[in-house]
Amino acid sequence: MTNVTRLPGPIADAWDWQRLGLCRGHDSAQFFHPDGERGASRGRREAAARSVCGRCPVRAECAAHALAAREPYGVWGGFSEADRLRLQTIGWEDCVDRASQRVNLFRLEERLTQPARPRPAGVPIRPAAARPATSRPDRMAS
Numbered sequence: 001m002t003n004v005t006r007l008p009g010p011i012a013d014a015w016d017w018q019r020l021g022l023c024r025g026h027d028s029a030q031f032f033h034p035d036g037e038r039g040a041s042r043g044r045r046e047a048a049a050r051s052v053c054g055r056c057p058v059r060a061e062c063a064a065h066a067l068a069a070r071e072p073y074g075v076w077g078g079f080s081e082a083d084r085l086r087l088q089t090i091g092w093e094d095c096v097d098r099a100s101q102r103v104n105l106f107r108l109e110e111r112l113t114q115p116a117r118p119r120p121a122g123v124p125i126r127p128a129a130a131r132p133a134t135s136r137p138d139r140m141a142s
Helices: 012-020 039-053 060-067 081-091 105-113
Strands: none
Touching: 012 060, 039 060, 060 081, 060 105, 081 105
């Protein structure tokens, strides 16, 4: 579940960037997977969503929001669920300009292409209780 305590309050200026998103008016199914979708179907849907995000004027704000709020589902700012999970694991906070609430997209994408590296000492990993629960309906309970 999304950690809503990290979301800004109902201040219009904090959410105003969403009005400019190219995803407005698109079918949300392009950005959020249906139950059981995997493989090539998921890859094609995510690629289509990323192409919309790639042209979006507020992509950096969207990516920053999704990472800060730990959005567990969908493509946000051109980053899939798996991308964001990896960025959460290896660290992304140093890629944010706190004044503008934008992330450096180039640095985030570059970080995703690098081999896994341990998180720097002293940087906490979020506790297991804060991680979103995942269920695998395709597997039977043992």
